[in-house]
């Protein structure tokens with residue numbers, strides 16, 4: 001399984017002098033498993049991923065897994081050239097809206113309405129199928145792929161691929177579950193037993209994610225914030241690097257790659273965070289990297 005990073009930035013693309021080293025494109029990672037091409041998220045990084053696939057010189061068949069449909073995870077899709085070429089075939093998987101009754105296809109179509117983009121999805125030349133998915137198992141070319149719901153303001157999924165005894169997990173945006181009423185003004189008026197029940201629910205959800213990640217060889221995870229940044233942005237749907245370290249330790253993850261970098265963080269800042277985080281991870285016995293555009297890992 002060959003993993004490649006095409007987009008590692010969170011929230012908005014950040015081209016410029018201060019992001020050259022880690023990269024400014026939004027979320028996109030590919031995994032080549034024998035002849036099967038799997039793409040995770042379609043942020044602006046998918047444009048370069050598409051250009052790479054064109055160099056392979058074959059008709060392209062692939063699966064695209066959308067973690068969730070926030071802009072930074074779908075906005076590159078209209079610039080994914082292989083989708084325009086007849087003979088190519090893609091299956092796109094992702095969660096439907098849990099806010100209103102809309103399928104993945106309807107949400108994807110919405111971003112290419114003429115008010116936003118000159119070419120509609122129906123004009124794309126490749127054969128593209130859209131499949132709504134929730135938690136469960138997906139079969140792509142006989143590969144075992146599993147999904148797990150993670151905590152974000154909209155439905156967001158983590159995907160797990162198991163091949164030849166190796167496990168790769170790609171997680172979309174999320175932060176650990178928590179009882180939002182604990183230590184809040186509303187919570188002060190709530191019954192303690194009810195608050196305890198909410199604490200337990202959050203813990204149960206977090207344990208489910210830990211088990212999903214158990215013993216994984218490589219986990220690509222949302223590590224947008226430092227602990228200090230997270231304290232000011234709780235509820236925005238992104239993890240702290242500290243929470244990711246705790247997960248890696250608890251789940252005995254062998255290698256964790258933190259991605260979805262905060263747009264405000266320059267190469268200089270990220271390099272400094274990475275140095276400190278790598279030291280902590282190595283003391284705890286696992287490998288950690290911050291994702292960089294162009295990074296390749298053979299599993």
Ligand SMILES: [Zn+2]
Nearest residue numbers: 010011072173
């Ligand atoms: Zn995002």
Ligand SMILES: [Zn+2]
Nearest residue numbers: 068070152173
């Ligand atoms: Zn998001």
